[in-house]
Amino acid sequence: MHELTGPVWLIWLETSALAIAMRQWLWLYPIVEILHIVGFVILVGAAFMFDLRLLGLSRHVPVTDLERHLLRWARLSLWLVIPSGLMMFVAHATEMAANPAFRLKLILIVAAGLNAFIFHKGIFKSVKTWNREVETPWAAKLAGILSLILWTGVISCGRLLAYL
Numbered sequence: 195m196h197e198l199t200g201p202v203w204l205i206w207l208e209t210s211a212l213a214i215a216m217r218q219w220l221w222l223y224p225i226v227e228i229l230h231i232v233g234f235v236i237l238v239g240a241a242f243m244f245d246l247r248l249l250g251l252s253r254h255v256p257v258t259d260l261e262r263h264l265l266r267w268a269r270l271s272l273w274l275v276i277p278s279g280l281m282m283f284v285a286h287a288t289e290m291a292a293n294p295a296f297r298l299k300l301i302l303i304v305a306a307g308l309n310a311f312i313f314h315k316g317i318f319k320s321v322k323t324w325n326r327e328v329e330t331p332w333a334a335k336l337a338g339i340l341s342l343i344l345w346t347g348v349i350s351c352g353r354l355l356a357y358l
């Protein structure tokens with residue numbers, strides 16, 4: 195194994211029993227990565243479908259019904275995405291932490307979360323007035339566009355991790 199350089203806590207993570215298992219057990223890493231992919235397909239897929247409704251598509255479908263159905267699965271999918279992501283991170287902690295795509299990915303994930311939080315605490319409070327068959331307000335459209343851009347960025351950074 196190459197000489198590990200970096201903060202002590204990252205070296206501690208990368209030399210942990212979990213990290214060694216993730217690197218040495220033939221099928222563990224691929225299975226964890228598959229769970230990561232299944233998780234973010236549900237998360238980002240649900241977000242995208244909700245965002246397209248915010249942009250005014252499928253106006254016959256009440257926004258509240260979509261929110262109740264899609265965003266529940268998006269939240270539940272985090273139980274797959276985050277633990278699997280952390281397990282893959284631990285396996286190569288010093289390298290990943292230094293990878294610009296990983297750092298940008300975490301920033302974009304926080305920004306996407308913040309965008310969703312501001313949407314729910316803000317314009318979504320008035321959803322009853324634009325729930326069905328009417329133009330969605332610009333603030334809802336903006337939240338939808340930002341979400342589409344941010345989650346596309348997260349996925350792009352995730353894929354680029356292997357190249358940088």
Ligand code: HEM
Nearest residue numbers: 234238275276279280282283290303348349352353355356
């Ligand atoms: C929350 C939304 C997230 C999305 C949408 C996401 C998306 C992705 C994508 C698209 C990949 C590339 C998969 C591939 O090409 O096979 C990936 C890989 C990875 N993700 Fe995530 N991820 C998320 C969260 C996280 C978190 C929270 C962490 C860890 C703290 C993480 C750590 C990783 C690592 C380490 C890899 C690299 C796997 C490899 O190339 O070997 N991800 N992620």
